[in-house]
Amino acid sequence: MSAIKDSKDVLRQGAVRTIERRAFLKQGLSLGALTLLTGCDVTDQDSVQTALNAISRWNDRVQATLFSNRLVPTYPESAAVKDFRSNQYYGEDAVPKIEGSSFKLGLSGLIDNRKPWTLPELYALPQTSQVTRHVCVEGWSMIGKWTGVPFRTFLERIGADLSAKYVGFECADGYYSSIDMASALHPQTLLTFKISDETLAPKYGYPLKLRVPTKLGFKNPKWITAMYVTNRFSGGFWEDRGYNWFSGI
């Protein structure tokens, strides 16, 4: 508000000067006042944040429209990094150490057969391997080899409602995330048990990590303990902290 008042004062001073000079000042000042006014808006945290969130939702929709079942590039096995980088929002020594023999994957939501799955049951499912690029939201990327069951196969096996909108995940470290059904059904989306041909080490998400090569790394939850199918949007750990929800690549 004060920007308008100040510029009016200055404009009044400008009026006593020569005609050309005033015309120049007027133009310059209205531009200046405009930037000051928008400056006011920029400091108004709430409305700016609301606008940015709305644009992020819009970007979700744009990405869902762009999304197709086309495969992301795959690489020769020799390109796969053995000592893969592991990211979590706490120190590496604090990663969950899950006891495999007593582990059960919990299922809920729009799923016909919600009986929990043990590891031997999961390992008995048809498995496949893929060498794809993991792209981190921070900007780095790394090629790795993952092995597991195509997620679509698993969703069909448990009788999930494939017309539902979302699949969500709960993880042993309190992390949670959710993805759109189209990405969940993508042929390269795997529920993985292995990285670099070895059972997932604790830091890589033992016993279960969802590999979604069509999405940024943080949309690839590790240490999955439960999953659900739903039509209700349920966000995610980083998504609720401002990161784009769809985060497709």
Next chain:
Amino acid sequence: MNTDERGTVKVHPGVVRVTHWINVVAIAIMIGSGWRIWNSSPIFDFSFPVAATIGGDPATSQDVHNELGLAGALQWHFAGMWLLVVNGLVYLVYGIWSGHFRHALFPVSPSAFLRDALAALTFRLPHRLGVYNAVQKALYLGVLLAGIVMVLTGLSIWKPGQFQELAFVFGGYDTARLIHFLGMSAIVLFLVVHIALVIIVPKTLPAMITGRAAAHAPEILQESAG
């Protein structure tokens, strides 16, 4: 050029002026937020000062999200891209369709560039408002090319899966990321020169805002540094 009742002539079309100043805002958003995104995983061993970056208060992000405001920077970057692209398309379509590019930015021959660059370096380059010299033409065409490369490499690293052909054209994800950074550097370099020229020939600024300059005013034909 027609002189109006106030004795001024039109030197910059309205669409060019409006899109130019919107572009200044868009570029500021893209560079400011881009620098913070860079800081989260730099390719080379340096970071931009956080105070020069855009994306909300980093201290709050540190406390609430345990990160230095990357989320906010990404939100700004992927909002700013729409402003940059839509505004840029309006400018490009107008520039091609109206003949503005043909008149204002072409032709620019290497010999004219050398001649004008030499004249500029010896402070003997005349500046006529609304008429760009060969050095300016080359700089503007260069920055327009840089802008197009930025959008295309940006799409390549935003969607290296869905737009894999595009990413391939730019040498894959990592190379596209590097080109995206180099393109930013080129635009910043352009800006240093561009703003320096405006400071040396300040009368160009009001004309770029109002679109008009005094007709027959001595400065239109006067020799000046530039």
